[in-house]
Amino acid sequence: MFKFVSGFVRVVRTPLNSVVVQRRSKSKSYRQSYRSCLGAASRLGLTPALTARRLNTSRRAPKSHNDKVNPEQLALLLKTEWKLSYVTPLYQFRHTQLKSYSRQLSAFIAAEKQQGLAVDAEGSQSSFRVSFSVVQGMTETADDAETVLIQIYSKPMFAKQDDPQKSVWSGWLTCINGNPDYLRSLSKDFICLPLFGSSGPEVLTTLVKSWFQQMFDCCFGPLEISHTSLQWLMALWANCHTESNIQHLRMIWTLPVMPPLQITYTVDAQDAWELWSSVRKDSEEESEGGEEVEEGGSIDLKEVMRFVQGLKNHFYRHFRLDLSAGSLQQVSTALGSAKYSGRIKISNSRYMITTLTLLTECALLKMPI
Known part of the structure; x- marks a missing residue:
């Protein structure tokens, strides 16, 4: 198995911020034009192709x-x-x-x-x-x-x-x-x-x-950038470590206590890679016939969830805090950073397409x- 080098953990209490959600109505002209673009499909009995309204699982x-x-x-x-x-x-x-x-x-x-x-x-x-x-x-x-x-x-x-x-x-x-x-x-x-x-x-x-x-x-x-999308970015960037050193995997989590608790959780790049490699190996063994996943193959949502759960388990063993009760707010590596608020920074052009696809x-x- 692998061993984590002690990561850096910083706990910050922040004031409770009220969030006001405003619903903006679409303009009449937009409704007319947007419906017209799907009108042909509707008249032919076809479903407007926005698929299942959820992120891909692979x-x-x-x-x-x-x-x-x-x-x-x-x-x-x-x-x-x-x-x-x-x-x-x-x-x-x-x-x-x-x-x-x-x-x-x-x-x-x-x-x-x-x-x-x-x-x-x-x-x-x-x-x-x-x-x-x-x-x-x-x-x-x-x-x-x-x-x-x-x-x-x-x-x-x-x-x-x-x-x-x-x-x-x-x-x-x-x-x-x-x-x-x-x-x-x-x-x-x-x-x-x-x-x-x-x-x-x-x-x-x-x-x-x-x-x-x-x-x-x-x-x-x-x-x-939703909680799930941030977890996808964590896994996708960790997968790049052998080709482009991610240097670190830093996460910011918030826990729903009063006042809110903010946790900065940093994992050594090699430890993050070993955990990710272990998750991928387990997936290979579970696949039919035990065939190896071809290089450059697909990543499944189950692998992402296992990777994140491994990070949570390690944190709980050391600090007795369950991150599952909170939400992921920010992820950063040497390849880039992403925030739940909808801010993204791409620091390495080699994997820009992967990030922009998501x-x-x-x-x-x-x-x-």
Whole structure:
């Protein structure tokens, strides 16, 4: 068996925060357009293909992908914490019109600023310039729409006249390994880029979303990374350890006591790998005929649950606290970090596709039908 090196555990009591859940009604125009995209399927007696409305119970093990993406664009996506949202299908969005969209969004922000609705970002005084671009290679299947990167530039308050504008906001829309049945059920007038990430002043995020909603009759909504999805990320990242050292596996759990108890639980990378390897070996032995799982095969939800339970059991033996009574709030390794609040940071490009595939699935499941 394996032995854990003592991990770092930090217990923090935090004040009880009240959570207000607001239900936003969809616009009438959105309801009409979104229903129209599924109308053909409905008339033919087909089920709108959003499948079972739950996460997959099995997924492919992470593979190191060749760098198909432009290195400069890739660098813009890495090591930045992105706030996630889901986006409903975009009506009459065209990848060939990105230059036009850049001008239109620039004009929209300028108009809002002139009306006093747009607050200057990071002390910017000059007008904002917007750039839309396609991130070539950020797709996995023929049904996936190309990823779109959006950047907003402005000049700092005390910059010289000839100084270049600097990026003050970034965002992207993507679809990686989207559900093929659902994507094929959409009308050709709709483009599905369900996962939206933003980084920068919230006022600019609000303006960008508002412009998209007006232009493409879509809706945005917050995308939390659920307890189960965080556990999937733990297992998927642990599986990468032999190729890319994860350095550590750090978790933050909250327990429902008064006041709430927050626990930071850090496990040595090698110990996490040995536990994961043990779980995989047990699954091989349980499989019919005891055949070995082929390299790069699939990972089952049962394996994820066993892995997490092993971590919980180790913690209970040492501290007599049952993490099963609480909820997982944050996971981090050298490959990236994810928070229940819907924030993600990807630190290693080799497994970006694996992470974005899971998040695309989460976004599609969160969308209203």
